[in-house]
Every structure is written in C-alpha cells, then in structure tokens.
Amino acid sequence: MVNLSITYFKIREILRHPLSLLLIFFVPLGLTLIVGHMVEKGQKQLEIPIAIIDEDHSDFSRLLVDRISSQAKLHLYKVSGENAERMLLKNDVDSVFVIKKGFQKRLLTGQREEIIDVWTSPSSIAEGIVREVIASETARLTSDVKAADWVVKVFKNLDIHIDQSKTWNAAYHYTDSQWEPEPLMTIQYDQLYLEESGEDRKELGDSPYLRLWTFFTMLSCFLTSDWIIREKGVLFLRIQSTYHGLVSYLLQSTGALFLFHSFQTMLAFYIFGKINIIQMRPELLMLMIVYPFVCMALSVWSASFTKQIGSYYIVSFLFVIIIGILGGSFFPVQEFSSTLLKLSMFFPQNLLLSNDQVKIHTPLFVSGAIVLWMLAIRRLREKR
C-alpha cells in the first residue's frame, strides 16, 4: 500500500497556515468576485449617456423611449428641452434626441421623415448608434402600422365584415412579434461573429468572472509552489537520503496542494453556477479541475529552474500576466487576429475560455502537464 503520511502532514500544514489558505482560496475566489464585480460595474459606466425629449407623449413615442432605454450600451435621460441643452453643453450627455410633436400621427400616415431631431456637440460619438437604433425602431413601428392597415384594407376590399379596430390591433401585434426576440439583423451579426471567433458566447455570458478566475487560479498555483524554492537546497538533498525519498515527497506535497486547488475549483464552480455565470455542466467542472492541474505543472516546472525566492515571485508574476493576456484571461485576445487565436490555443486558459477545440486539446494539455511534472521532478532530484 502507498504510504500517504507525507500527504496528510502537508494537508495539516496547509490547514494550519492562514496565509496558505488565503493564497489557495481567497486569491482565486475572493479576488475574482471582487475584481469581476468592479469590471462589471466599469462596463456599466461605459454606457453612453444620451438625453431624450418626448414632445409627442403618445403611445408610439413612449414605446420608442422604452425600447431605446433597454439598449445595453446606452444610458438614457428623459428630460425637458432646457435641461437637455444644458446637459449637452456640459458634456453630461453625448447627444440629445427630440421626438417631435405629431410623431405618432405621422407614423400612422406612413411619413417617416423629420419626426426626430438630433442635437449633437463636437464630442458626440453615439449619434450614429442611436440613429441606427431609432431607425430600426421606427421601421418596426411603421411596418407594423402598414401591415395592420393593409390587412384591414384587404378585408374591406373583399367585403368581409370584421371588427376593424380588433383586426387592426391583432395584425399590428402579430407583425410586431416578428421582431422578437431581437431585430433580425442583430441575429445575423451574432451568427457571423460566432462562426469567425469560434467562441461560445453563451457559455461565458460575456462575464469577466471565468476569465479572471483563470488568471487568479494560475497566480495562486504559482504562489503556492514557492516552497520548492525554499526547500530545494539542503532539505531536498537530505530528503534524498531517506527511505521514501524526494520523488515521493514531491508527488505527495504537490498532490496535497492540488487537492486544495481542486476544492477551490469546486467551490468556484458552485458559486459561479449559483450566480449564473456558468452553466453547471459536469464537463465544465472537469475542465475547471484540469486547469489547476496544468497550472501547477507549469508552476512546479518553473520553480525547478529558479534559485532565488525573490526572483521566483517576480518571474512567476510576469509569467502569469503574460500567459493571462495571451491566453485570454483579461479579454478575448482570440478576436484580435488569427495569429493570436492560434497562439491562445496553446495556453491552458483555452481549456475553459474556448469550446470548440476542447475535445482535442484536453488530453494534450493533460499529457503536456504530466511531461512538465516529470521534467521538474527530474531537475529537482538531479544528483549532485
């Protein structure tokens, strides 16, 4: 039977040292949640502020205002004329849109010109986007109205008696429902985007959390491998003269650490699942556990090279950041160029941040990690 007493001892040691628990649990979990929350808040601040003046106060104008305010990238202020002007001058808003009086009436009569005014300042950037949104929404309204008018006219021409207003409303709502859940154009854009980048956006839900988790978990793996540097001198030598020996010590110690990292991963999986960042699929959990395994192999391997503890911290920090950037821990680099996309496949983040290649790559990553472990162990037990 395998003697695991070194593992037990190491586990007890980790449990008894608050710093190691902090590094294993707080760094990947706590920091991911905190920084992720800040990034999300920051993304909200990236919304473009615009002001809208509703002079028409009709059903259609209110509908348009609602629809614009539900746009993710826009923050809408509903204001009066003077306020809007002041806000624009103070650059509090990017641009001002005025829904002119008679908006609904003109739409109902099929007129689509000069129903909305735009006030811009030299620093305005959002005008184009908002124009598009408004154009699409007015197109929606006018086509709904046209379709409803046409249906009523058809019945009239056929001399079929109907309740005109009921029929008109039914036709209007039916046509309108054709635009749900999204305007058709948007769906096409998204599909193109998916095909090109090969990224499953639904999986990540555009959330920064899983990305950040890959970064902080790797950092945690590196920081918790520092014992190798501290012990690799005379302690490792002495351990080589013992019955169980250095290989057993290395395997059991890193094994104990991996246990903790896996536990952290399961916790992260549970928490992220509960707050709807990820879908709680068992395959994803498996990939998430493979990730710290690969990270630990990387960290143990680089620790086997480094002599000084200070340089280990500096080097591993830089290393983790560079791998983080190229692997996509901070933003989807894959979308920038095909070279970066190809490059990112070789970083362990790829296990989680990409979906298509997973099937081919997981065994590759695992075997790569095992090779790194073996190389590291060989280096560390090198006979003097």
Place this chain on the structure above:
Amino acid sequence: MDACDSEVKRKAMIQIENVSKYYGKKPSLQGVTLKIEKGEVFGVLGPNGAGKSTLLSILSTISKPAAGRVEINGLDLKKQAKLVREQIGYVPQDVALWEHLTVKDNLIFWSKFSKQRVSKEELYELCRTVRLEEKWNEKVSSLSGGMKRKLNIAAALIHNPDILLMDEPTVGIDIQSKLEINQYIRDLACHGKTIVYSTHDMSEILSLCNRIGVLKSGVLQFSGTIAEAREMVKRKGFLPNSDEKLIYFLLQSERAEKPLP
C-alpha cells in the same frame, strides 16, 4: 573508549572500492578505497575542500560516484539504494530543517520519511537526548544556531538507523552538549551502530573516533587507528610528542617533511 570493542562482532558495514567523483573536470574524490566496520566510529579528516562531504553524500545515496563501488551492509549502493536508505541516517553539514515548523513538527515530519512508524513519545525522548525538550513547541526559526544543529542531528536518529553518516554535526554546539552528544554517539557505537563522522575538532578526533581516514584533495592519504598513524609517522622519521601534533602532521602530509612549529 574501546571499552565495548570486544562485545561487537567485527563485520564490514561499509566497503568503498576505488570510488571517484568529479565536479566538472575537477576531481573531489579520487580512487578512495576504505572499509568501515560495524560498531566503529570512523573519523573522516581533511582540510576544507578535501572531499569529506563528497564522500558522505555518496554514502548517503545523495551523490552518485563517477567510478568505483560501494557496498553498505552487503547491499550495492547503486542498485539497492532504497534498501540502503532504510539503514542510514544522514546529518548534512548544513542544517536541513523546516524553519517555519516547530521542533516537534520537524521531528514528526522527518519521521514520515522513514519506513517505520515512530511515536510522539519516542520523538520527545530523542528531543531530550539532544537537550531540546524545552523547545519542543517552538519554531525552528527561533532557535539558536547550536540548537538547530542539535535538532539536525536528532532528525537523523529518528528511525534508529544502523549506520550514521555525520558531516561535521557538532559545529557550533556548546562544549557541554557536544560532550553529551559525543557520549551518546559512543553509546550508539557500543550498541553496534556504525558511525562515519567528519570533523575538524581535535578533541572529537581523539576521544570519539576508533579509526580515522585522512583525505587530501580527494585522495585518501591514510586510514587506520591513531596508534597505526603514530607508527606510520614514526616510519617517516617524525616523533610527535602529542596526539595533537600527530594529527597536525597527518593533515599537513604534503609538507610532512617540514618541522612542526
């Protein structure tokens, strides 16, 4: 010191044949041949850089010799390293302990590396032998240099090994503790343990070691008892009036023809 000699059966525990070791091209051991018997305290002597630590690290299976053969208690060092490790306790020249752990945890941790289970009581007893029982629950980082050395020795004794390989173990340890540790080692030898002991300490050489080996630039210049050493020196025409001068002469063998101060 030879009081227990007769009780112990003479048996070669360590046999070193023509062992060489190089760091780069520079030899740190050259053709060393040596036999160390059971129940013996064998002193390894030599100036700095002579190859004492190299020899001990080869015996402790840490280093591989470039050439030659070593047998420990009938086991081939190269092929049966794991079995050899069961039987040896190695005290490295540098302190090898986990600084952030307590004395107790260090002993417990080291005990996990041996084959047999060692109880906490036994470890505490060992701690008393090296007079560290008061520091039982203190972190190694808070111990003095000498105390660390004592614990360094204790860690090698945990699994009660038949062969002790000690590389300058008592450097920096106070006289009283050193004498006690020496006495303890002598007792171990009396009980049939074999001890290879590297030292620069004249009194340890004379009071502790049954036999000595003198290394110089990786070459074994002499091995034998103090009496044999005296004979050899005499043959060279030098008559030391004290054991100290004899040792001095041995270590200076290169300049052996020069008169001593």
